[in-house]
Amino acid sequence: MIRVALFGALGKMGREIAEVAAQSEEIEIVKVIDKNADYIGQNYSAVTGIGGYDMVLSDDTGNGLFADIDCAVEFSEHAATAKHVEAACAYGIPYVIGTTGFSDEELNVIYKTADNMPVFVSSNMSKGINVINILLEQMVKNFRGYDIEIWEMHHRDKRDAPSGTAMMLAETIRNVSTEDMNIVLGRKGVDSKRKYNEISVNSIRGGDIFGEHHIMFAGIGENIEIVHRATNRKVFALGALEAVKFIVDKHKGLYTFKDILKV
Ligand SMILES: NC(=O)c1ccc[n+]([C@@H]2O[C@H](COP(=O)([O-])OP(=O)(O)OC[C@H]3O[C@@H](n4cnc5c(N)ncnc54)[C@H](O)[C@@H]3O)[C@@H](O)[C@H]2O)c1
Numbered sequence: 005m006i007r008v009a010l011f012g013a014l015g016k017m018g019r020e021i022a023e024v025a026a027q028s029e030e031i032e033i034v035k036v037i038d039k040n041a042d043y044i045g046q047n048y049s050a051v052t053g054i055g056g057y058d059m060v061l062s063d064d065t066g067n068g069l070f071a072d073i074d075c076a077v078e079f080s081e082h083a084a085t086a087k088h089v090e091a092a093c094a095y096g097i098p099y100v101i102g103t104t105g106f107s108d109e110e111l112n113v114i115y116k117t118a119d120n121m122p123v124f125v126s127s128n129m130s131k132g133i134n135v136i137n138i139l140l141e142q143m144v145k146n147f148r149g150y151d152i153e154i155w156e157m158h159h160r161d162k163r164d165a166p167s168g169t170a171m172m173l174a175e176t177i178r179n180v181s182t183e184d185m186n187i188v189l190g191r192k193g194v195d196s197k198r199k200y201n202e203i204s205v206n207s208i209r210g211g212d213i214f215g216e217h218h219i220m221f222a223g224i225g226e227n228i229e230i231v232h233r234a235t236n237r238k239v240f241a242l243g244a245l246e247a248v249k250f251i252v253d254k255h256k257g258l259y260t261f262k263d264i265l266k267v
Pocket residue numbers: 011012013014015016017018037038039040063064079080081082084101102103104105126127128129130240
């Protein structure tokens with residue numbers, strides 16, 4: 005069994021991962037970590053109602069967070085994640101990061117740890133979005149001169165905007181474009197006509213939407229739209245556990261879903 009420490013264990017994604025891992029024959033969650041003071045020291049199964057976890061929730065301050073585990077998985081909050089990944093570096097623990105909303109500085113910290121340990125980062129753990137991310141490279145090459153608009157929708161509690169996924173898609177497009185493209189967040193004002201070299205990204209928030217991403221290439225006489233809808237959170241949890249299985253025996257380095265998919 006692959007022994008995993010789960011950071012953000014009380015969150016929406018943490019609970020989903022715990023549910024899915026409880027059914028796994030290859031992955032066992034052996035530590036559950038969160039920062040919610042109301043529940044630290046309590047039994048995880050009792051707090052969450054998820055069966056099979058006869059262990060107490062701990063916070064991230066104790067020693068030994070990274071002892072006796074094979075891999076860490078984190079879906080929590082950006083600053084905390086960067087701090088945890090940096091701490092894990094001394095132990096060379098393979099780390100799967102699903103958290104989004106990192107500053108450039110935090111991302112640099114995380115990327116640097118990949119010099120010493122395997123680090124898997126994906127702002128979207130669904131196979132669908134990651135296949136789309138690869139398809140975009142073909143689309144950009146074939147739809148030169150088309151206007152590219154991205155918009156995303158998420159539940160009302162999502163903290164960061166735009167989503168990490170929307171930014172990943174926009175950056176993929178920018179990186180494969182031969183022109184110098186600017187990623188433009190939002191659009192407003194009396195003088196806001198789109199420029200030809202813009203990749204526009206907009207965010208919509210409401211209700212319980214799990215995550216929806218639209219990418220449109222609009223040309224003269226046609227427009228092409230790719231849509232991805234996550235219909236539940238399980239898809240992200242399954243992807244995160246697939247990432248654990250992939251990364252656990254890898255050497256140091258930075259990995260993404262592209263390393264798992266057939267390109
Ligand atoms: N990569 C993906 O596929 C994917 C999918 C969904 C969400 N996300 C991202 O994952 C993150 C979590 O999402 P969520 O919907 O579960 O959020 P959430 O707010 O429901 O849960 C976050 C949890 O992290 C905990 N936390 C905060 N600081 C902590 C710390 N220092 N140590 C341990 N735990 C800490 C919080 O107490 C909370 O329980 C967000 O950044 C979100 O954007 C990524």
